[in-house]
Amino acid sequence: MPRHRPGLDHPTIVAAALAVLDERGLDGLSSHAVARSLGVQQPALYHHFRSKAELLGAVAAEVLDRGHTARLPEPGEGWDAFLVRNARSLRRAMLAVRDGARLVASAGPRVPDVANSAAQVAHLRGQGFTGPAAVLAFIAVSRYTIGAVLEEQAAQGAAFLADGAADVPDELAAAVRAVAALGPEHEFDAGLTALVRGLGPREG
Numbered sequence: 001m002p003r004h005r006p007g008l009d010h011p012t013i014v015a016a017a018l019a020v021l022d023e024r025g026l027d028g029l030s031s032h033a034v035a036r037s038l039g040v041q042q043p044a045l046y047h048h049f050r051s052k053a054e055l056l057g058a059v060a061a062e063v064l065d066r067g068h069t070a071r072l073p074e075p076g077e078g079w080d081a082f083l084v085r086n087a088r089s090l091r092r093a094m095l096a097v098r099d100g101a102r103l104v105a106s107a108g109p110r111v112p113d114v115a116n117s118a119a120q121v122a123h124l125r126g127q128g129f130t131g132p133a134a135v136l137a138f139i140a141v142s143r144y145t146i147g148a149v150l151e152e153q154a155a156q157g158a159a160f161l162a163d164g165a166a167d168v169p170d171e172l173a174a175a176v177r178a179v180a181a182l183g184p185e186h187e188f189d190a191g192l193t194a195l196v197r198g199l200g201p202r203e204g
Contacts, residue, residue: 008040010048010058017059018097026099026106031055060107063100067093071116073123080196082123083137087145087192094149101149128201137199144195145188152184 017034024033031052035042049055070089073082094100117138124134179187 008038008044008048013038013045013048013055014058014062017055018062021059021103022098026102029056029059056103057107060104063097063103064090064093067096069093071113072119077123079124079127079129080199082120083141083196083199084192086120087141088189090142090145091149091188094146095153099153101146101153105146105150130201133201140195140199141192144191148188148191152188
């Protein structure tokens with residue numbers, strides 16, 4: 001029977017939770033499963049995380065800390081280049097783990113980084129954005145990115161049009177095949193570029 005293990009700490013629990021996530025997916029990530037993988041009783045986790053939601057927030061923060069490496073602007077970087085680089089970095093971080101987008105979306109505001117957010121908004125304000133317009137730009141880009149990865153991870157290679165679908169015009173079928181051949185990263189970048197083009201310094 002699992003027992004309390006001396007030395008159990010936050011990093012150890014989060015690492016175990018990430019292993020369970022990769023093995024079972026987000027639906028199988030429970031406090032019970034994490035405790036069993038550590039060889040402890042489930043209540044032992046409550047000394048470190050008061051709820052499953054708090055644990056998920058810590059796991060999401062770890063995923064972003066590991067993989068989201070372009071959170072801050074570089075000196076002299078244009079606002080649009082930074083938004084694109086930041087979104088690509090967020091996408092890579094979420095794709096690095098199973099159900100990464102669902103995890104980050106479920107954690108939501110439990111994984112804020114106030115210092116990073118302040119620097120991001122200040123960067124856009126320095127290039128003509130109002131404060132609200134800068135915040136709205138980051139909201140739009142992050143929601144697009146999370147939504148795109150949610151769909152990408154859920155689809156697992158599913159085609160936009162099923163093979164052999166009836167009444168599909170040849171031109172449409174050819175266009176869909178061409179997009180599929182370009183790959184999901186190209187598809188993501190096309191949408192991201194279109195979105196960022198619609199943003200810019202304005203009243204808001």
